[in-house]
Amino acid sequence: MKQELINTFLIGTEKKMVDSTVMPDELMHLYGLITKSTQEETLMSIGTLSNLYNRAAMIPYKVDLTAHTQAKLDSQKEANESYESILDKIQTLEDKYKEPILELWIDKLLLKNEIVSKNKLVSFLRMSENANKKIKYKATLAAGDRGQGIVKKISSFQHSIIIANPSWHEATNAERLDIIQNDPLAALDDIAKDWHGEGIVFKKNVIELLADSNDNDTLDFLYSKSQEEFVANSKEKKTAKECRYLISKALIVHNHKGMGSEIKKQFQNYIKKNQGGLLGLIGRGGLQIQLPENEDDFWNKKEMDAMFGIELNNPDPALYKTDIVYWFSQIGGLISAADWSEILEVKKAELIKYFTNDKSFLTTIEGKKICVLNEMMIDIARNYGEPDFAFTLCEDIPIQDADFKIIMRHVPKHDIKKYIESKDLYVDLKHLQLLDDENNWDINN
Amino acid sequence: LKFTEQQVISMSPDDASLKAGRSLSGKANWLVASTTDRALWGEIKGSGSKPYQTQVDIQNLAFKCSCPSRKFPCKHGLGLLLLSANDAEAIAIVNSEPPWVEEWISKRSAKIEKEDIPKEYTDQELEKLEKGKQKRADDRKTQVDAGVEELNLWIQDIVKYGLLALKHKEAIFFDRAAARMIDAKASGLASYIRSLKNIDYSKNDFHYQVMDIMTKLYLLIQSYKNLDKLDDDMKLSIMNQVGWSQSPKELLADENTELIKDKWLVTGQEIDEVDDIVVHRIWLYGADTHQVALILNFGTRFAPLEITIMPTSVIEAAVVFFPGIVKQRAVIKIQKSVLSHLNALPDFSHAHNTILEVVEYTAERLIHYPLLYEHGVWIKNIKIDEIKGANYIIDSLGYIFEVSNTMAENTILNWYALNLDGPKLTFGIVRNNAFVGLGLFDDDKYYAL
Numbered sequence: 001m002k003q004e005l006i007n008t009f010l011i012g013t014e015k016k017m018v019d020s021t022v023m024p025d026e027l028m029h030l031y032g033l034i035t036k037s038t039q040e041e042t043l044m045s046i047g048t049l050s051n052l053y054n055r056a057a058m059i060p061y062k063v064d065l066t067a068h069t070q071a072k073l074d075s076q077k078e079a080n081e082s083y084e085s086i087l088d089k090i091q092t093l094e095d096k097y098k099e100p101i102l103e104l105w106i107d108k109l110l111l112k113n114e115i116v117s118k119n120k121l122v123s124f125l126r127m128s129e130n131a132n133k134k135i136k137y138k139a140t141l142a143a144g145d146r147g148q149g150i151v152k153k154i155s156s157f158q159h160s161i162i163i164a165n166p167s168w169h170e171a172t173n174a175e176r177l178d179i180i181q182n183d184p185l186a187a188l189d190d191i192a193k194d195w196h197g198e199g200i201v202f203k204k205n206v207i208e209l210l211a212d213s214n215d216n217d218t219l220d221f222l223y224s225k226s227q228e229e230f231v232a233n234s235k236e237k238k239t240a241k242e243c244r245y246l247i248s249k250a251l252i253v254h255n256h257k258g259m260g261s262e263i264k265k266q267f268q269n270y271i272k273k274n275q276g277g278l279l280g281l282i283g284r285g286g287l288q289i290q291l292p293e294n295e296d297d298f299w300n301k302k303e304m305d306a307m308f309g310i311e312l313n314n315p316d317p318a319l320y321k322t323d324i325v326y327w328f329s330q331i332g333g334l335i336s337a338a339d340w341s342e343i344l345e346v347k348k349a350e351l352i353k354y355f356t357n358d359k360s361f362l363t364t365i366e367g368k369k370i371c372v373l374n375e376m377m378i379d380i381a382r383n384y385g386e387p388d389f390a391f392t393l394c395e396d397i398p399i400q401d402a403d404f405k406i407i408m409r410h411v412p413k414h415d416i417k418k419y420i421e422s423k424d425l426y427v428d429l430k431h432l433q434l435l436d437d438e439n440n441w442d443i444n445n
Numbered sequence: 446l447k448f449t450e451q452q453v454i455s456m457s458p459d460d461a462s463l464k465a466g467r468s469l470s471g472k473a474n475w476l477v478a479s480t481t482d483r484a485l486w487g488e489i490k491g492s493g494s495k496p497y498q499t500q501v502d503i504q505n506l507a508f509k510c511s512c513p514s515r516k517f518p519c520k521h522g523l524g525l526l527l528l529s530a531n532d533a534e535a536i537a538i539v540n541s542e543p544p545w546v547e548e549w550i551s552k553r554s555a556k557i558e559k560e561d562i563p564k565e566y567t568d569q570e571l572e573k574l575e576k577g578k579q580k581r582a583d584d585r586k587t588q589v590d591a592g593v594e595e596l597n598l599w600i601q602d603i604v605k606y607g608l609l610a611l612k613h614k615e616a617i618f619f620d621r622a623a624a625r626m627i628d629a630k631a632s633g634l635a636s637y638i639r640s641l642k643n644i645d646y647s648k649n650d651f652h653y654q655v656m657d658i659m660t661k662l663y664l665l666i667q668s669y670k671n672l673d674k675l676d677d678d679m680k681l682s683i684m685n686q687v688g689w690s691q692s693p694k695e696l697l698a699d700e701n702t703e704l705i706k707d708k709w710l711v712t713g714q715e716i717d718e719v720d721d722i723v724v725h726r727i728w729l730y731g732a733d734t735h736q737v738a739l740i741l742n743f744g745t746r747f748a749p750l751e752i753t754i755m756p757t758s759v760i761e762a763a764v765v766f767f768p769g770i771v772k773q774r775a776v777i778k779i780q781k782s783v784l785s786h787l788n789a790l791p792d793f794s795h796a797h798n799t800i801l802e803v804v805e806y807t808a809e810r811l812i813h814y815p816l817l818y819e820h821g822v823w824i825k826n827i828k829i830d831e832i833k834g835a836n837y838i839i840d841s842l843g844y845i846f847e848v849s850n851t852m853a854e855n856t857i858l859n860w861y862a863l864n865l866d867g868p869k870l871t872f873g874i875v876r877n878n879a880f881v882g883l884g885l886f887d888d889d890k891y892y893a894l
Contacts, residue, residue, distance in 0.1 A: 013605030040601035048660040056808040088531040092471035
């Protein structure tokens, strides 16, 4: 339609008269046949004829086909129909079960080096879009290379794509943390390069992620930070102190530069032969932990702050009889159950019995005896993932669901599988959901 | 008949219903889930004291549920069908139906049989009926004439003060005009006004859409005013578009109408909801006759849709087309059987090879009937692609055609997914200068989008 005509339509015939000569010559004959008595009828007649003329003469646009090449093809084959039909069953599960089972399903698919078929892809991605970041990332892998274009079109997956295609310099802090989580070693150079410009909260998040690594370079990096940046001082921020704690924990747990052995030696200084009985509760040697009543060279505020960065003030004097008992509960989990077993000369199975029965660590509140070392034992299990200790702990003390996952975090999957088999826990989702990457059960069964 | 999950999904009225249906598709949700060769039924705990009773007529696909939902099918119907599609073993195969199912299925069968026997009238009755019919037609014509005249003035008012003024109009401006047309029994005209209301007036190019709709509306009004000068088919077509709905019952009763028997592929359906009326627009394609038929199914809160045709299935049926210039809208007169898929790929030699061919074909049809609203086409080797943030279909020569922005996001994503390994033979609707994709063939299997 000519601009002249459009202008009349826009501002109205009251302000702009219609000019019939704007019409193509081919239409003039038809136009002449139409009865028009007002300016408005004239405009509508011309507009109608012109519109029809344009619609009938429309030619589609043409584009350069080289810019519209085919999506990348994958070498992996598509999952078979029967395996994909499990997705429909997962879809019907309650939300709390959906995620872990979906993750199992994806892991198994990736293990088989297969991808989701194209006709299931959208419903699969929609199922995964509200899952946690890890599952979403795995879902992007399950979409295959060819499916990345579809993944990109779903806004809730934008973040996951960055994980799939890491580019440190373009990433936001949250995305960088995902990159580190995905491959800490590969990210270490970038972390070190940008370290000085980063804020303390981001640094703490990075340390948390790196702390799981037992790679020597990563631990050297953390060690250097503890010596340069996170040395205790009276003006430090709370977050800096927390960084010191996280680094100390990582270095001790991984026995970097013999720090774990050093702490073990320190603890050994406080092991004494039991004088008052408790036979049957403690090991062959009748050993028990005897913490000092007053501060000494090791158990003192300065040392606890400088070496461990723990909170110094006893948060609950009714629970922890002394500051030292509180500090012990905070750092006792830094050495393994195997080390404690050796120090106390008890079997690992008896260790929990010892911690939960030694009266030095029991407090009576409202007539109920409470062991103040439960958190410490959870720390031991979390830090070292010793299967026998972790499983016994979960059986012996009340464990919240959230703690359960934490405790089992480093327990090898084949041990969990063995445990599930021995206890016949196939229908126990709490246990089943612990299995992921290394699980090689057939999900069809 | 065994339903596939994809077929059940395509029956869902919306994403929310499907999601809710999925959550009810576990075996554990159903107190009872059984089937015979003609019905599928289940009982499921709802918010009331009694469980909801859900039933499906699997021979002449229809749903009924005792829940209060006005969605069709409701989440219980979808849940039961999904259960049967994904876990057939969860459905008990029995020999007889419980009374509440038996009663409904038998009534339906009786009704279907009854519809096949036309009632016989005496001459006197016929004369009376004819008189009454003529009076109703005359009364209606008077009402519509007044409505058309009023709308003509409404349009002239708009162009007098300019389309820019529409940017500042409230929705009620359009609602009132649409309501007047409904009162005047010109519902077709009301739908044009609703289209004007739905335009995004904040866009710089809003006036192109307004001019397109208004000029078509003006043409319709002028055509109506000149009805006497038009031939019968054109007259019927114009009256249809104004709002004279042709009665499917009359059409089915007319023995002179031509029956088109074929194996009809259900290529897809669109679901609209206007003023509490749910409209299923189901597009069929005749495997042998190559005809495209549009079946409209209406439902309200109080009179839910009873007949459903599953997209991607194939029905062996005889359809009757409504008279008019464009033979497109049809009703199913006889439905013999439902097949889950076509046994052989139809001959698609007549399908369009390029988008240019589609555009030329559309222009030809416009010459015959300038008020053509939509038509279904097959196009070979096309795929969906994104160009400058908008979705287009693109053919092997590089011609592009915009994809309608009325398509749901998930449908578009599915389309992209099915095109991941290349262009496909695709069926869709050309409507308002855009393409609505309904389904495509992939390795000889038809997928609804």
